[in-house]
Amino acid sequence: xxxxxxxxxxxxxxxxxxxxxxxxxxxxxxxxxxxxxxxxxxxxxxxxxxxxxxxxxxxxxxxxxxxxxxxxxxxxxxxxxxxxxxxxxxxxxxxxxxxxxxxxxxxxxxxxxxxxxxxxxxxxxxxxxxxxxxxxxxxxxxxxxxxxxxxxxxxxxxxxxxxxxxxxxxxxxxxxxxxxxxxxxxxxxxxxxxxxxxxxxxxxxxxxxxxxxxxxxxxxxxxxxxxxxxxxxxxxxxxxxxxxxxxxxxxxxxxxxxxxxxxxxxxxxxxxxxxx
Numbered sequence: 021x022x023x024x025x026x027x028x029x030x031x032x033x034x035x036x037x038x039x040x041x042x043x044x045x046x047x048x049x050x051x052x053x054x055x056x057x058x059x060x061x062x063x064x065x066x067x068x069x070x071x072x073x074x075x076x077x078x079x080x081x082x083x084x085x086x087x088x089x090x091x092x093x094x095x096x097x098x099x100x101x102x103x104x105x106x107x108x109x110x111x112x113x114x115x116x117x118x119x120x121x122x123x124x125x126x127x128x129x130x131x132x133x134x135x136x137x138x139x140x141x142x143x144x145x146x147x148x149x150x151x152x153x154x155x156x157x158x159x160x161x162x163x164x165x166x167x168x169x170x171x172x173x174x175x176x177x178x179x180x181x182x183x184x185x186x187x188x189x190x191x192x193x194x195x196x197x198x199x200x201x202x203x204x205x206x207x208x209x210x211x212x213x214x215x216x217x218x219x220x221x222x223x224x225x226x227x228x229x230x231x232x233x234x235x236x237x238x239x240x241x242x243x244x245x246x247x248x249x250x251x252x253x254x255x256x257x258x259x260x261x262x263x264x265x266x267x268x269x270x271x272x273x274x275x276x277x278x279x280x281x282x283x284x285x286x287x288x289x290x291x292x293x294x295x296x
Contacts, residue, residue, distance in 0.1 A: 037242070039074035039075075041240045041243050042076060042166070042240065042243055043168070043230075044080075044166075045077055045080060045135065045166060046226060046228060048226060049164065049226055050080050050164075052224060053133070053164050054084075056224075056287070056289040057131045057160040057289050058130075058158065058159040058160065059086075060086070063087055064087050064088070064089060065089070065130040065159075066088070066089045066090075067090045067091070067129060067130065067132070067133060068091050068150075069090060069092045069093065069132075069134070070093050070121075070134045071094065071118060071134055071135070071137025071138070072092035072093060072094040072103055072135075073096070073103065073136065073137065074099050075106050076135070076136075077133070077135030077136070079108060081111070082109050088110055089110055090108075090111045090112070091111075091114060091128075092108075092111050092114070093114050093115070093118070093121065093123070094114075094115065095117045097115075100115060117141060118134075118145075118150075119141055121152070121153055126152050127152075127154070128153055129153045129154050131158070131161075132150045132160075132161045132162070133161075133162045134161075134162070134164070135165075136164070136166065136200075138163045138205055139199055139202075142198070142206075144208060144213065144214060146208075147209070147216050148216065151216045151292055159291075160217075160289055160290055160291035160292065161217060161289065161290050161291070162287060164285065164287040164288075165285070165286050165287075166228075166285050167200065167201070167283055167284050168240070168281070168282070169281075170183050170190055171201055172201060173201045173203055174201070178282070179280075179282035181268075182266065182268060182279070183281075185265045186262065189258075189261060189262065189265070190244060190246065193246040194246065195246065199245075215293060216292060217290045217292055218290045218291050219290070221288045222290065223286065223288045224286075224287055225286040226284065226285050227283070228282070228283050228284065228285060229282050230281050231274065231278035231280055231281065232279060232281045233278050234263060234267070237266060237279065238262055242259075
């Protein structure tokens with residue numbers, strides 16, 4: 021039976037901090053993703069969300085006017101507890117993993133969405149389960165990530181030298197799982213691996229920019245599973261390294277001491293082959 025990856029188990033133990041400091045999804049991106057998989061403006065549409073985490077994306081689904089019926093699967097106990105505490109309208113929270121959606125009957129869902137998580141369970145077993153729960157005709161699979169410049173794929177040039185140095189720091193850490201930035205999660209969807217979903221993936225993105233204090237940048241940086249799993253002296257050394265980067269001479273800040281922060285919201289979608 022598939023288990024939660026140990027890096028997720030230990031790296032996301034501070035679920036409340038994750039919920040507070042990770043960026044929100046722009047409403048434009050959410051609407052575009054839901055329209056792409058044919059469930060925007062569909063009253064009462066049934067959605068399965070995999071890897072729902074603390075519910076940052078789930079909250080946006082619950083607040084929309086369609087009145088979605090959502091099954092939100094999150095196997096990580098601490099993250100699921102935060103999500104359950106939000107008591108979101110129209111949302112049933114379960115402990116299902118992507119590879120085993122025992123709480124969802126076959127053909128129940130109008131669409132499946134995954135926010136910030138597909139790379140954790142990008143397997144054939146997951147695709148088979150997604151295909152099983154989707155209705156024989158209807159919507160598809162949508163995936164979305166918020167990608168700060170420091171955590172972007174290697175070919176993406178950060179907007180500032182500071183963000184480039186932070187990117188070098190995060191890439192220097194061990195990476196036992198193929199995180200989003202490696203883009204290897206796409207491999208499971210290639211036609212030589214499966215004949216369940218269409219290839220190539222469709223994709224789109226929008227850029228975002230905000231201003232954050234040094235403390236806020238560190239808190240966001242520290243929610244990364246590779247950083248959050250550090251303890252004691254190792255964690256303090258990482259914090260010192262990040263603050264040294266954030267106080268370099270080339271870092272521009274406003275009168276309140278806030279620094280420009282950049283990233284992109286990226287979303288992908290596809291449909292079951294047999295339904296299109």
